[in-house]
Amino acid sequence: MGVDRRKFLKLAGVSAALGLGGATGFQLLRPGALDAAERMPTPYQMVFPKEHGAAEIMPNPKRLQGRRWGMVVDMRKLTPASARAAIEACNYYHNVPQIPGKQNIKWIWTAPYVNVFPETENPWADPDIKNAQFIVMCNHCDNPPCVRVCPTKATFQREDGIVMMDMHRCIGCRFCMAGCPYGSRSFNFRDPRPFIKKEYPDYPTRTRGVVEKCNFCAERLAVGKLPACAEASGGAMVFGDVDDAGSELRQLLRKRYSIRRKPNLGTSPQVYYLV
Amino acid sequence: MLEKALSGSKLYWTWLIGLLIVIAAGFGAYLVQYNKGLMITGMSRDVSWGFYIAQFTFLVGVAASAVMLVLPYYLHHYKTFGRITILGEFLAISAVIMCSLFIVVDLGKPSRILNVMLHPTPNSVLFWDMVVLNGYLIINILAGWVTLEAERKNVPPPGWIKFVIYLSIPWAVSIHTVTAFLYAGLPGRGFWLTAIMAPRFLASAFAAGPAVLILLGYLVKKLTRFDPGREAFETLAKIVCYAIILHIFFFLLEVFTVAYSAIPSHTSHLAYLYFGLHGHNMLVPWVWTAMGCGITAIILLVNPRTRQNPIILPIACVLVFVCTWIDKGMAMIAGGFVPNPLHEITEYAPTALELMITLGVYATGILVLTILYKVAIGVKQEEEAV
Numbered sequence: 124m125g126v127d128r129r130k131f132l133k134l135a136g137v138s139a140a141l142g143l144g145g146a147t148g149f150q151l152l153r154p155g156a157l158d159a160a161e162r163m164p165t166p167y168q169m170v171f172p173k174e175h176g177a178a179e180i181m182p183n184p185k186r187l188q189g190r191r192w193g194m195v196v197d198m199r200k201l202t203p204a205s206a207r208a209a210i211e212a213c214n215y216y217h218n219v220p221q222i223p224g225k226q227n228i229k230w231i232w233t234a235p236y237v238n239v240f241p242e243t244e245n246p247w248a249d250p251d252i253k254n255a256q257f258i259v260m261c262n263h264c265d266n267p268p269c270v271r272v273c274p275t276k277a278t279f280q281r282e283d284g285i286v287m288m289d290m291h292r293c294i295g296c297r298f299c300m301a302g303c304p305y306g307s308r309s310f311n312f313r314d315p316r317p318f319i320k321k322e323y324p325d326y327p328t329r330t331r332g333v334v335e336k337c338n339f340c341a342e343r344l345a346v347g348k349l350p351a352c353a354e355a356s357g358g359a360m361v362f363g364d365v366d367d368a369g370s371e372l373r374q375l376l377r378k379r380y381s382i383r384r385k386p387n388l389g390t391s392p393q394v395y396y397l398v
Numbered sequence: 399m400l401e402k403a404l405s406g407s408k409l410y411w412t413w414l415i416g417l418l419i420v421i422a423a424g425f426g427a428y429l430v431q432y433n434k435g436l437m438i439t440g441m442s443r444d445v446s447w448g449f450y451i452a453q454f455t456f457l458v459g460v461a462a463s464a465v466m467l468v469l470p471y472y473l474h475h476y477k478t479f480g481r482i483t484i485l486g487e488f489l490a491i492s493a494v495i496m497c498s499l500f501i502v503v504d505l506g507k508p509s510r511i512l513n514v515m516l517h518p519t520p521n522s523v524l525f526w527d528m529v530v531l532n533g534y535l536i537i538n539i540l541a542g543w544v545t546l547e548a549e550r551k552n553v554p555p556p557g558w559i560k561f562v563i564y565l566s567i568p569w570a571v572s573i574h575t576v577t578a579f580l581y582a583g584l585p586g587r588g589f590w591l592t593a594i595m596a597p598r599f600l601a602s603a604f605a606a607g608p609a610v611l612i613l614l615g616y617l618v619k620k621l622t623r624f625d626p627g628r629e630a631f632e633t634l635a636k637i638v639c640y641a642i643i644l645h646i647f648f649f650l651l652e653v654f655t656v657a658y659s660a661i662p663s664h665t666s667h668l669a670y671l672y673f674g675l676h677g678h679n680m681l682v683p684w685v686w687t688a689m690g691c692g693i694t695a696i697i698l699l700v701n702p703r704t705r706q707n708p709i710i711l712p713i714a715c716v717l718v719f720v721c722t723w724i725d726k727g728m729a730m731i732a733g734g735f736v737p738n739p740l741h742e743i744t745e746y747a748p749t750a751l752e753l754m755i756t757l758g759v760y761a762t763g764i765l766v767l768t769i770l771y772k773v774a775i776g777v778k779q780e781e782e783a784v
Contacts, residue, residue: 241739242661268586272522272583273519274524294506296504296505297506298524298580302586
């Protein structure tokens with residue numbers, strides 16, 4: 124981010140002198156605060172934009188903005204091929220390692236109805252639904268248990284609802300993995316780098332000992348791109364603002380019947396399945 | 399007082415050296431884990447906590463059980479426990495040290511452990527567990543050491559230590575309650591989602607801890623001629639008896655709620671543990687062994703004649719230990735993760751390296767315990783010789 128130690132101390136010192144204290148320098152160190160800082164330059168940055176890095180963190184004018192991001196998976200449009208394309212796009216753009224065995228890493232994958240929606244069994248349901256492979260990923264819950272249990276705030280929720288990981292703060296206690304009721308989190312049991320097929324240079328690889336998961340492509344939204352899976356899914360996955368009644372996502376949810384994973388747990392998942 | 403640990407018999411030194419060898423082997427195994435990551439364990443994406451966290455949970459109980467001596471002695475002036483309360487407090491110290499070590503060896507990024515304090519997060523139960531465990535360690539070091547020192551100098555202990563000792567009583571309950579809350583507050587884990595988790599943990603702790611103390615008491619008596627006294631053993635045995643009955647009773651309450659309500663996300667875990675699920679039954683022999691040990695121990699402990707028998711009592715204590723150790727040290731954690739949130743089954747078994755690291759941590763705790771007991775018994779015998 125270009126806020127090096129010297130710059131930070133200077134910024135903090137001057138802002139303290141100006142009586143701006145907590146509203147400036149320290150905010151930059153808080154996880155998730157960068158976006159808030161992007162939206163709203165501090166008074167100090169407005170006065171001295173060039174000298175103190177404000178220009179570097181000016182938001183990208185093309186970025187996608189939403190009040191509450193969500194995803195719709197249209198099971199009528201999702202085919203094995205489009206699901207595979209979505210998964211492969213995600214794996215590529217996030218350097219998700221392909222580790223064989225039970226210590227694997229998964230951001231987005233497919234599973235049959237009975238596993239995705241346990242305890243909603245209906246033996247006589249439409250076999251097309253029952254036998255379908257559903258796309259599963261982090262639900263970016265409104266009320267995420269993983270954020271509740273994390274002892275270091277390494278996993279946190281942004282104002283736009285995205286549940287994110289700070290890989291540099293995670294201590295690898297895996298409490299979030301016990302907390303997640305959807306099995307959406309993976310732990311780097313080993314160095315993941317040798318298992319990345321083709322490294323994508325614009326997204327960081329991870330180190331062993333930290334937990335990771337889907338981030339709703341926060342890094343792509345920041346430059347005006349849709350999530351990689353939605354882009355590659357051929358229209359089967361629709362990403363949008365749940366809070367915007369006019370969004371395509373909301374129109375789909377209005378017109379078609381949708382279900383969510385384990386809604387009885389009160390987590391309010393933001394991935395909706397049109398069945 | 400520590401100088402008492404510096405002189406001892408040949409057996410004492412051989413024992414210490416033996417422990418140091420096991421610690422070195424465990425540390426070597428840990429270096430492999432440190433360099434390769436937790437891939438060397440049997441843990442997986444589905445069973446993301448294993449042997450380390452299970453031992454941690456079991457030992458929090460052993461630590462909390464010191465209250466079973468402190469409470470009768472200090473609150474009810476039950477003088478019989480005067481000679482052994484210090485043994486309970488020192489057992490708590492070594493148990494908490496092992497707990498902390500098990501947390502450290504379980505972390506993916508141990509070098510970042512201070513993040514828990516640098517970014518305190520009150521909404522995380524793990525944060526509170528760190529607070530209460532460290533607090534309990536300090537409380538027991540103070541309570542044990544200060545009273546022992548006063549005893550040695552033949553002066554009454556300072557008045558302020560009473561406050562610390564009284565504080566240790568609710569604090570002991572808190573450490574195991576908070577540890578139960580680590581599990582009991584997670585929405586998607588039916589096996590752990592039960593309000594009786596903390597009472598269950600406390601009951602098994604108050605069975606396991608005093609059982610260990612009785613065994614240690616016999617050992618101390620044999621090795622040092624320091625006699626905790628017949629009555630102390632008998633009272634401890636009664637405590638173990640009540641607690642192990644409660645432990646089994648609480649488990650049966652759990653079974654009723656789970657089985658009669660018949661909600662699959664709750665029944666599947668118990669079914670996996672006790673009967674196996676879809677052909678996966680790795681833990682079945684273990685949990686039935688635990689059940690058999692527990693029930694045999696109850697029979698031996700309820701009957702006064704077998705309970706008071708100096709040969710049968712230690713056997714019953716070993717059975718109680720095996721029962722509670724399998725329950726918490728193996729079944730409780732793995733059982734919660736199998737089946738996983740998608741109702742898929744991945745089983746867990748620890749690897750040899752994982753067991754070696756576990757042994758190393760236990761050896762470290764036993765080393766601390768040996769030194770502390772050496773000091774405590776040295777002081778007690780010196781005082782009796784005068």
